[in-house]
Amino acid sequence: MLLLVLKRETPLLIRIAFILLLTGALDSLALAEGLPVRARIQTLTPFASPEGLDRLSRSTAKTDFAPLANQFEPQATIAFCAPATAAIVLNALDPQGVEASHDRSRLTPADTRYLPRGLELTDRRYTQESVIAAGKKTRAQVLGEPMAVEGRMVRDGGYQLRQLDELLRAYKVATKLVIVDAHTPEAEIRRDLVDNLQRGGDYVIVNYLRSAVGQAGGGHISPVGAYDAATDSVLILDVHPSHYPWLWMPLATLIQGMRTRDGAENRGYILVRPR
Incomplete structure (x- = not known):
């Protein structure tokens, strides 16, 4: 790779040419990685x-x-x-x-030991845990546990x-x-x-x-x-x-x-x- 150091006294046309050359090199690098060029420079x-x-x-x-x-x-x-x-x-x-429920999954038995009977600590709210529970994928599968897909076991973490x-x-x-x-x-x-x-x-x-x-x-x-x-x-x-x-x-x-x-x-x- 050719490295150039552009100083203030470098002629303007040479500086412009170098910038164009560098831009082209970056575009080529993006294409080599299989990524859209415009996404790389915006x-x-x-x-x-x-x-x-x-x-x-x-x-x-x-x-x-x-x-x-x-x-x-x-x-x-x-x-x-x-x-x-x-x-x-x-x-x-x-x-x-x-329409939401009380999600108590983040509470431990110790959290409620000293509370008055019947006091609800949680709000009715959608949480990441309750949302996962409503779907077909289990929490373990979201975190990478192999699951059956078209007759074979595959890891399909996330969504x-x-x-x-x-x-x-x-x-x-x-x-x-x-x-x-x-x-x-x-x-x-x-x-x-x-x-x-x-x-x-x-x-x-x-x-x-x-x-x-x-x-x-x-x-x-x-x-x-x-x-x-x-x-x-x-x-x-x-x-x-x-x-x-x-x-x-x-x-x-x-x-x-x-x-x-x-x-x-x-x-x-x-x-x-x-x-």
């Missing part, structure tokens, strides 16, 4: 930055932000991005927990998007599952997401490959909080904030991250509303 903007806060301030498609932020909780394990996302969305749809959609429909919600393959029009995806974010009472869940959007890691699921038309970007409320902060992601980059394989089919998104 900027992911932290929500907590001045620019990130400005985007939320000027956004006209942010009705979902406050309800989701109010119910936000991080994933309990690296395999629980889908249960965490489901719990956040279900609590946003039913903030009083009318694929269709599995999450099936779990959500166990509750009193209606969903629209969209698998984003090579034939799914970008205009259709943009319309679905922007229309939803402009309208209150329904929510967007996205499933994308981190390495295809410029992050380290594999597949991930999180809710979306807002859309900024000026930068054509969406606010990902990442449920793994200890590693990845909330950030604005160019919509084109997100779509590239969804056009990736996850088991039997591609990733995509789910629109969730009350049934």
Whole structure:
């Protein structure tokens, strides 16, 4: 590899040529890794930055932000991005927990030893644990225990998007599952997401490959909080904030991250509303 040190006295044309050469080299590297070039060079903007806060301030498609932020909780394990996302969305749809149950799984016998008889410590609320219990996959299978798939035992940790959609429909919600393959029009995806974010009472869940959007890691699921038309970007409320902060992601980059394989089919998104 040829390394050049560009100083202030280096002629302008040489500096421009070097930048173009470097850009081409980065594009070639992305292609060699099998990743979309545009996703590699578009900027992911932290929500907590001045620019990130400005985007939320000027956004006209942010009705979902406050309800989701109010119910936000991080994933309990690296395999629980889908249960965490489901719990956040279900609590946003039913903030009083009318249809939820009391989840006592985090309590030990010692926790209630000295309490008055009949006192309930927990609220009616959707939790990551109760959401998992409502689905077909067991907690052990979510964490990697082999399960029977088409006559053979396979490890299928976490959730694929269709599995999450099936779990959500166990509750009193209606969903629209969209698998984003090579034939799914970008205009259709943009319309679905922007229309939803402009309208209150329904929510967007996205499933994308981190390495295809410029992050380290594999597949991930999180809710979306807002859309900024000026930068054509969406606010990902990442449920793994200890590693990845909330950030604005160019919509084109997100779509590239969804056009990736996850088991039997591609990733995509789910629109969730009350049934």
